[in-house]
Amino acid sequence: MTETAFKHMRDLPSTHLLGTGTPACAGCGGLQAIHQIYDVLGKNTVFVNAAGCMTLLSVYPFTPFRGSWLYTAMASAPAGAQGIRDALDILIEQKRIDKNEDLQVVVLTGDGSAYGMGLSATSSAMERKLDFIYLCYDNEGYGNTGQQYSDATPHAAKTSTSTGPGGYPGFKKDLFSIWAAHKPAYVATVIGAESLDLARKIQKARDIEGPCMIISLSPCPTGWDFDPSLTAKVGKLAVRTGIWPLKEYENGNITHTRKPAKRLPVEAYLNLQGRFKHLFEPKRDEKMLADIQTQVDAYWAKVAS
Amino acid sequence: MYRIRFHGRGGQGMKTASRLLGAAFFLEGFAVQDAPRYGAERRGAPIFAYVRAGKSPIFERGIILHPDLVIVADDSLVPVPAAGVMAGLTDRTVLLISTTETADEWRRRLHIHSAILTLPAPREVEDRLELRYVGAECAGAAACLTGHISKKKLERAILGELEGKPQKIIHRNIEMASEGYDRMADHKGLVQEGTLPSAKAYTPPAWIEMPFEAARISSPTIHAGLTSIKVRTGLWRTMRPVIDHRHCRKCWWVCSSSCPDGAISVNEEGAPGIDYDHCKGCLTCVSVCPSHAIKAIPEHQAAAAEEES
Numbered sequence: 001m002t003e004t005a006f007k008h009m010r011d012l013p014s015t016h017l018l019g020t021g022t023p024a025c026a027g028c029g030g031l032q033a034i035h036q037i038y039d040v041l042g043k044n045t046v047f048v049n050a051a052g053c054m055t056l057l058s059v060y061p062f063t064p065f066r067g068s069w070l071y072t073a074m075a076s077a078p079a080g081a082q083g084i085r086d087a088l089d090i091l092i093e094q095k096r097i098d099k100n101e102d103l104q105v106v107v108l109t110g111d112g113s114a115y116g117m118g119l120s121a122t123s124s125a126m127e128r129k130l131d132f133i134y135l136c137y138d139n140e141g142y143g144n145t146g147q148q149y150s151d152a153t154p155h156a157a158k159t160s161t162s163t164g165p166g167g168y169p170g171f172k173k174d175l176f177s178i179w180a181a182h183k184p185a186y187v188a189t190v191i192g193a194e195s196l197d198l199a200r201k202i203q204k205a206r207d208i209e210g211p212c213m214i215i216s217l218s219p220c221p222t223g224w225d226f227d228p229s230l231t232a233k234v235g236k237l238a239v240r241t242g243i244w245p246l247k248e249y250e251n252g253n254i255t256h257t258r259k260p261a262k263r264l265p266v267e268a269y270l271n272l273q274g275r276f277k278h279l280f281e282p283k284r285d286e287k288m289l290a291d292i293q294t295q296v297d298a299y300w301a302k303v304a305s
Numbered sequence: 306m307y308r309i310r311f312h313g314r315g316g317q318g319m320k321t322a323s324r325l326l327g328a329a330f331f332l333e334g335f336a337v338q339d340a341p342r343y344g345a346e347r348r349g350a351p352i353f354a355y356v357r358a359g360k361s362p363i364f365e366r367g368i369i370l371h372p373d374l375v376i377v378a379d380d381s382l383v384p385v386p387a388a389g390v391m392a393g394l395t396d397r398t399v400l401l402i403s404t405t406e407t408a409d410e411w412r413r414r415l416h417i418h419s420a421i422l423t424l425p426a427p428r429e430v431e432d433r434l435e436l437r438y439v440g441a442e443c444a445g446a447a448a449c450l451t452g453h454i455s456k457k458k459l460e461r462a463i464l465g466e467l468e469g470k471p472q473k474i475i476h477r478n479i480e481m482a483s484e485g486y487d488r489m490a491d492h493k494g495l496v497q498e499g500t501l502p503s504a505k506a507y508t509p510p511a512w513i514e515m516p517f518e519a520a521r522i523s524s525p526t527i528h529a530g531l532t533s534i535k536v537r538t539g540l541w542r543t544m545r546p547v548i549d550h551r552h553c554r555k556c557w558w559v560c561s562s563s564c565p566d567g568a569i570s571v572n573e574e575g576a577p578g579i580d581y582d583h584c585k586g587c588l589t590c591v592s593v594c595p596s597h598a599i600k601a602i603p604e605h606q607a608a609a610a611e612e613e614s
């Protein structure tokens with residue numbers, strides 16, 4: 001394993017590969033992570049993008065990428081990645097392109113694809129040990145179509161299809177564990193607000209062969225209803241409250257890369273977001289707040305033991 | 306048939322405004338089309354919405370090229386070419402602007418013969434995106450200007466369209482729509498219906514015959530990277546982050562990494578700089594800067610100051 005090139009914040013890239021002028025919302029936490037990730041992966045990267053907000057990045061004739069990009073249906077980005085990987089391997093084998101022209105194949109999808117529609121194709125790609133990176137920017141809903149709930153929506157959040165008094169009745173699916181159960185080469189959670197942790201993990205994913213699976217929690221001012229200036233704050237609080245554990249899976253082991261010494265109460269995170277407003281107004285929903293806190297506490301109790 | 310075009314920024318309720326007006330027309334017995342233009346409906350981005358209303362079925366489709374009424378909810382969009390506020394205006398088009406300026410001032414600036422009316426925009430509000438009900442006010446004003454919509458039907462339209470929203474929000478919308486309506490009382494019925502399109506009068510556009518090209522050339526493939534920088538997303542901005550370099554401690558990795566759009570670059574001395582052609586004004590940098598060296602100022606003030614210097 002190569003040592004990390006990112007010891008300090010000042011080791012982070014100071015020039016950016018991703019072009020400006022994209023149609024992503026002001027303050028998009030998904031784009032915040034993607035532009036950092038692209039800097040670490042480098043320009044020899046090809047993105048395979050399932051339908052979602054980020055497909056708007058490349059709308060003819062505009063693209064923020066320096067290289068190729070492929071658009072796929074929501075359920076089939078990993079299949080698209082397989083095709084590109086195979087094509088590159090054949091081209092190299094036949095000496096039609098040089099080895100140093102090889103590209104890193106990166107699947108880029110939202111949570112709607114990753115947690116739901118695309119899970120089957122992803123499962124088989126891991127099973128085939130496809131050499132690729134899967135990057136899921138998780139904005140906890142179908143953002144591009146108006147934030148309907150997805151399998152990644154957290155309990156109690158209001159979405160455009162969870163408008164009842166209690167918000168979304170389901171629970172966020174544990175995709176990290178589902179992915180890790182396939183024993184791929186690498187699985188990690190990241191967030192744009194923790195740039196150093198993110199850069200280290202993406203460097204690993206870049207250098208490890210085989211399926212490298214990344215989930216980036218992506219604060220979404222539009223879908224979560226908070227002021228766009230708070231993207232980084234919401235992201236940091238997701239980590240400090242313990243709601244979004246930063247961790248990685250490698251060689252059968254799970255390591256938490258950030259263990260908040262003193263976790264902040266979950267409401268510090270929840271009450272910044274309009275989608276949880278009903279837990280605080282017109283009356284505090286003590287039971288629901290306690291339930292959410294209990295779940296987070298239970299998770300960390302297991303980590304400690 | 307009436308052809309009405311709304312201009313505003315994402316977040317100012319233009320889509321809702323068009324729906325409120327459309328629903329009110331419908332309740333008054335009109336055939337109606339109302340639709341926002343699908344595209345970058347992002348907060349701060351220029352938004353277009355269209356309403357057509359007529360007494361007979363509407364066969365016209367698509368964007369409105371020659372409007373009878375143009376409504377501008379944010380006057381900072383008027384000089385922005387990409388916002389297309391002035392597109393297709395004729396002498397009989399009525400232009401209604403929510404603004405801190407007077408109608409005379411706009412007549413002077415724009416050199417047009419169209420009737421110009423104004424709705425007063427509050428001066429004390431720094432960030433125009435905070436004006437969440439300006440759309441309802443515009444819809445109310447438009448309803449009055451057509452002369453066909455009663456206040457009662459307007460209110461019913463709002464209740465219908467906003468059903469399920471919190472009472473407070475519905476109430477604010479009704480209040481603001483009613484205010485817009487009353488402000489136009491002296492001009493009731495000023496907007497005149499445009500003529501129906503006739504097949505005879507139709508002139509085909511000046512077609513350019515394109516030769517049939519091989520797929521390699523004619524298929525919509527982008528052959529160059531980074532073309533997105535041609536898109537000036539700086540136009541979305543209503544508040545501008547400004548770095549005070551005296552207080553900046555050159556910890557550029559904080560703001561430059563955090564900027565979702567990668568619009569903060571670092572020069573050789575390690576000082577960060579903001580690309581205003583593309584900064585969307587989310588102000589993430591303002592909130593993350595540890596030395597509070599980045600301040601937010603209203604874009605219209607910043608632009609005015611730039612013009613002076």
Ligand SMILES: Cc1ncc(C[n+]2csc(CCOP(=O)(O)OP(=O)(O)O)c2C)c(N)n1
Pocket residue numbers: 051052053054073074075109110111112113114139141142143144145150
């Ligand atoms: C099979 C299929 N169903 C529905 C759609 C419509 N659609 C386009 S984007 C999108 C939302 C995707 O959600 P997610 O993957 O979470 O990405 P986000 O929009 O949040 O970025 C949907 C439902 C589609 N493109 N394909």
Ligand code: SF4
Pocket residue numbers: 023024025027028029030031053139143144218219220221222223
């Ligand atoms: S809806 Fe959310 S995830 Fe999608 S572009 Fe906007 S901020 Fe980003």
Ligand SMILES: [Mg+2]
Pocket residue numbers: 052110111112137138139140141142143144150
């Ligand atoms: Mg999503």
